[in-house]
Amino acid sequence: MSNDAVLLELLNSAPIVDGVPTDELRGAGASGWLRAHGIPGTPTAAREIRDAIAGVVRDEQPAASLQRFLDGVRQVPVAGESGVEWKVEGARFAARAVLAWAQVQGRLRPCENDAECTLFLIDRSKANARRWCSMSTCGNRLKARRHQDRLRNTD
Template sequence: MATWTRTLTRPDGQSFRFDPGSFALELLVSGGPGELRVFEALHAPDDLAAWLADSRLAATAPFTAADVRVTEAELAAVKELRDAFWRVARSMVRGGDLPSADLDVLNAATAETPRPVVDPHTRALTWARPITGTQVLGAAARDAVELVARGGVRECSADNCGLLFVDTSRAGNRRWCSMERCGNRHKVRAHRARHETETAEAQ
């Protein structure tokens, strides 16, 4: 899928750009299980349609929320997949055993995906309309199982973060979800620590 950066707004009001590196990992920022429910953005089918119109899927081939058809049952399935992938991905980055029941959820959802087509008038890549919730589920599931199989998912190094991403940096040493947020905070803390050490040594 195309490179894409999503703007996130945290509970503290700070907005920052975040590139998770994959559609499945992008889906994780829409909410999640347990303590992540405070970030829930997908309360109704229309919420998922609007969220998708600003996603990596739309970056690959543009569409609007009006092009998406999602039922309540499909929304529930997408959220179940998202929550299962949260648990699987966290286990991956923390070196734990992958939960088999959650892997079953991912594997069972890979059948149907959005259908790419060429617009006969513009010759541009687009998606066959409507894009259904089941197709969205399949796109996220396929992306998720590929990530599980090949690895490369990392967790932001900040103690109070936890966002997950694929490290696509040339050097392969990405540590932060965003340099605007966690990376910059680390730099500020490191600078203050050096200043305090230098001040103490000079006294």
């Protein structure tokens, strides 16, 4: 799984299911969930980095609040077969998650159905105009609700 795919899975690990907030990183299944996603460390540490990045993506926290996860990380030039490459050193999982976020900044956003949905999406389309985690669930639900609101307001 690519770094941004893991990041998205991590951010989406606290979905609302049938109206009930859930959290894969709490309870008996949490360690197994982390292992299945190749994420090292404890569920507590994973929740900390998840909630920190989610807060930035939701514009609730400044990006500078992520600095604490980047301490000790540096880029080192390495001369290889085909030239010089920059290698990241000292990046534990939390730092890798922040760097993955930096790669998809502007394309990673919360689902617009924010009253019913806590999921995030990465929009890789040229238009970069995707609004819902899934058209078949949130997109249609939101359209239906707006339609009902309109009908109600015209009574």
